[in-house]
Amino acid sequence: MRVLMAAPFEAKGRYKGGISSVVNNMLLHKSALDECNLEIIKFNTCAVERAAGSDASFNKENIKNALYLYNTITDSIKENNPDILYYHSSVRYALLKDLLILRNAKINTKIKTVIHIHFADYEKIMTGNSLIDKLILSILKKYVDVIVFLSKTTMNSFVKHGIDRKKCTVIYNFNTLTLKESDISISTLNKDKTIRLLFVGTIGKRKGFFDLVKALERVDKNKYELHVCGEATDEESKELFEKCKNEMKINLVFHGFVSGEERDYIYKKADIMILPSYGEGLPMVILEAFSAGCAVISTNVGAIPEIVKDENGTIIEPGNIDALSQAISFYIDNPKTLLKIQKNNFQYSCKFTCEEFIYRVSEACKKGDNSE
Numbered sequence: 001m002r003v004l005m006a007a008p009f010e011a012k013g014r015y016k017g018g019i020s021s022v023v024n025n026m027l028l029h030k031s032a033l034d035e036c037n038l039e040i041i042k043f044n045t046c047a048v049e050r051a052a053g054s055d056a057s058f059n060k061e062n063i064k065n066a067l068y069l070y071n072t073i074t075d076s077i078k079e080n081n082p083d084i085l086y087y088h089s090s091v092r093y094a095l096l097k098d099l100l101i102l103r104n105a106k107i108n109t110k111i112k113t114v115i116h117i118h119f120a121d122y123e124k125i126m127t128g129n130s131l132i133d134k135l136i137l138s139i140l141k142k143y144v145d146v147i148v149f150l151s152k153t154t155m156n157s158f159v160k161h162g163i164d165r166k167k168c169t170v171i172y173n174f175n176t177l178t179l180k181e182s183d184i185s186i187s188t189l190n191k192d193k194t195i196r197l198l199f200v201g202t203i204g205k206r207k208g209f210f211d212l213v214k215a216l217e218r219v220d221k222n223k224y225e226l227h228v229c230g231e232a233t234d235e236e237s238k239e240l241f242e243k244c245k246n247e248m249k250i251n252l253v254f255h256g257f258v259s260g261e262e263r264d265y266i267y268k269k270a271d272i273m274i275l276p277s278y279g280e281g282l283p284m285v286i287l288e289a290f291s292a293g294c295a296v297i298s299t300n301v302g303a304i305p306e307i308v309k310d311e312n313g314t315i316i317e318p319g320n321i322d323a324l325s326q327a328i329s330f331y332i333d334n335p336k337t338l339l340k341i342q343k344n345n346f347q348y349s350c351k352f353t354c355e356e357f358i359y360r361v362s363e364a365c366k367k368g369d370n371s372e
Contacts, residue, residue, distance in 0.1 A: 009042050038361070038362055047072075077109045089118065140158075140163055141162065146365070167368065174354045197224050198267070206233075215325035218325040276297070281302050282303040283302075295312070297331075300317060
């Protein structure tokens with residue numbers, strides 16, 4: 001199958017993780033793509049240089065980018081003659097923009113269409129404007145042949161709003177670490193050990209980073225070290241983060257955006273991954289934490305509750321500073337429980353591989369074919 005894959009292969013100023021990380025890691029697994037008979041033709045949806053944190057907003061650069069994609073995707077389909085247009089999208093007005101582009105391509109070329117929605121909360125995926133949301137649902141019903149969701153809960157929400165279940169499928173994300181079990185640095189049972197906490201993601205309000213900082217004010221500073229990997233999303237977040245670094249001093253180690261061996265090393269030295277986010281799809285960082293033998297503390301948003309169970313970590317409500325600080329302190333004070341979870345999680349991570357993801361993408365591309 002020749003698949004024209006529309007996705008942010010090049011960030012062009014945007015955050016380098018998320019969807020970009022998913023699609024670029026797929027391309028690294030050529031043997032799995034060959035095994036599934038998938039030939040990926042890249043169509044970069046980040047054609048215009050834009051600022052990080054400008055997603056799903058109306059501004060000159062986003063409009064310029066959208067118009068470029070709208071006018072060029074049909075040409076790309078005619079030039080490359082793919083069997084399928086596989087479009088990676090996100091939420092709200094960005095989703096509407098992508099659907100309008102996909103609709104135009106469908107009308108002009110009659111190509112089979114797949115849209116992969118990288119978020120897992122119906123209310124946050126939709127705009128909240130009844131007319132626009134009806135338009136989104138209408139395009140999904142009429143012009144999209146297959147819809148890929150990140151969670152069963154999200155899929156069921158869309159089915160309740162009139163989407164045909166037969167065109168829906170669920171594909172969980174995958175971890176991108178290359179660690180072996182012998183690489184994993186499992187926590188010791190020494191109560192005096194400094195626990196390494198890890199936060200990976202955009203440094204801002206949505207990911208709950210500043211909630212984590214508040215929670216740590218209630219935790220013994222002699223017992224933890226917070227490692228932060230990521231970038232601030234806006235000027236306000238940058239200023240707040242600089243203040244945090246000054247106040248936390250040696251308790252906070254900032255690595256910036258990391259990848260490759262540096263990223264793997266940071267993960268394998270960590271004990272607990274913390275992501276107190278207010279909105280998510282299925283974060284790859286949690287799956288990476290599993291594969292590094294980390295316990296996970298996160299929130300009950302998106303697909304997270306479908307993969308983080310009691311044997312993997314702790315789930316709390318977004319914004320609950322008390323629950324967050326209590327969860328951190330519990331693992332620090334109960335090293336045997338932490339050790340048990342760490343050992344469980346490396347094995348659990350084997351369910352979330354890129355090879356499995358590629359297989360599921362292949363199956364989604366075939367969905368609805370007469371040959372099924």
